[in-house]
Amino acid sequence: MARLRVVHLVDDTTAGGVMRVLDHIMTAPGLSETLDHSLRCVDRRNAALGHIEADIIVSHLAISWRLLPTLIALRARHPRAAIVHVEHSYTEGFVTANVTHTRRFATLLRLSYRLFNRVVAVSHAQGDWLVRSGAVRASALRVVQSCVDLSAFRALPAVSPPVRVIGAIGRLDRQKGFDSLITAFRRTTRPDISLLIYGEGPEEATLRDLASGDARIRFMGFAPDPVAAMATVDAVAMPSLWEAYGLVAIEALAAGRALLVNRVDGLSDHLAHGAYAVEDSSITAWEHAINDLAEGHIQPSPDRGNVAQTPEDLFAAQWTLLGKDLVRA
Template sequence: MQRLKVVHLVDDTTAGGVMRVLDHILTAPALSRDADHELRVVDRRAGLADAVRADVIVSHLAISWRLMPMLLSLRARHPRTPLMHVEHSYTQGFLAANVTYRRRFAVLLRSAFGLFNRIIAVSHAQARWLTQSGAVPAKKLTVIQSCVDLSTFRAVPPADGPVKVLGAIGRLDRQKGFDTLIQAFRQVKSADLALHIYGEGAEEARLRHLALGDPRIRFMGFASDPVRAMAAVDAVAMPSVWEAYGLVAIEALAAGRPLLVNAVDGLLDHVALGAVAVRDGAVDDWSGAVATLMAHGNTSGPTRAGHETDLEEVFATRWQDLLSAIRQGA
């Protein structure tokens, strides 16, 4: 059987979830059995200098009106090559929090997605929104939940006993909802509990101001070693305003850390693996969830994600099935 050459296009190589998932695709042995995966960085301003030589082209590009000329050129230059797009960003929560002109946004999504043979959603929740909103026909949509190598997180010693350190890990950005978490944490009057926030970003000054006067809240800086950061906390909170999937969630569960998530977008996918959803996401709701977590401790923590369900294997199988279907012309 001839090996497929799969070229993945990306226009933002900033360290983050997209690049970590791409690194996993490029290096996972299971994904290289029948295909050769390559990465090509695209200049948003210059576009594609020449045609992409590949059996399958996979876009990880950030869809926008400015990108449309490039996408039209990509389709025109490769009329017979299967084009796929992985949607890493847009969700129902993103729409609610960021989009003023919703009809215009809907036209953008339908126009851009219409240029691809297949759209890949990174969570089941995102897929439901994409189909229900009319952005993508169900027959054109595949769900492949994002993944990275979780083996080092599974090797982290379990956090038994009471929750003393609650961790928040991610960019200090409005999206992550750390402002809500800080306000909620300050309502929990316990000297035995600490909140450690790992990350950097534009919201840091504002978040530090919200935390002012509470010595239990510490800003730990960028987590250059996410495994070490996970090992240093007893539980993890993800109060994101929107989140297509959330790699921190599967890492926390793989490490056996209790996980609180906002009941939004792809974070809901993690409930089946043991995460606890904070249903309304308001400050008082998060305060109650943190207090409950403290009361119950880690003695009956979640099953480590990947012990009963090998998420990396599921990820590889979904990609292999999709590429097999493309090879067969489905």
């Protein structure tokens, strides 16, 4: 098959999961065999796109009513191109936590997604919800779990239970649920465990106040090197209120760290690979899980690196298959 020109559209280039995934797409050898990827930044304040020379146009944009006219124009100007949307943001948990006018929001998603040849969910749980909710037709949905290069995480020295250092890694935002984690951690009475919080964001002052007085909790700031941050912890906690997929989860599992997650959205995808679900997501349940970690009752995944197909290989294969699918269509 001839190499296809793929242009990825992005409207948020700040450091974070979406840009890390796009960096991986641009640089991974397995993704360049049949697809020629390039990136185009879109100004949210003036989202006029003009004509794009591409066989496949991939939107990583944040769907909104304001963006809808731009998407309609994009479809009209490129009748022969295959246009794909990757949904990095919206999930069932997002709607529960943030959306008041659910019918209006559902209408926005249906109208927007109908403009694309395919909609890509970044987790199976998210994809199931998109179809179940009526936002996307099953025939138009594909699932490509997000990925980055995990080789450096696999190379980290293994850690043995019991856990002594728990890591919370991510933007300090309400989404991540770090307030509940701090409260649960403070309820534990063990002096031999610590909580390292990596990240920055709008909730930092609130979280610092919540942790005040507990010397076991330390704020480490933004982690420019996620591998170095992972090397400092024995386990990772992800008490997110919503999460489309969670790159930190696959990084923790690749590094052989025990992983605690709320059973919500895309975090559920990681249970089959060794993540431990804190069943009812309550502060009490998280307190018990932290104690179980400290007592060695929760083990890291035994499959570290011993899988027939790595997440990177699967990611490349799924993108290649998507390209072939769009050419046949």
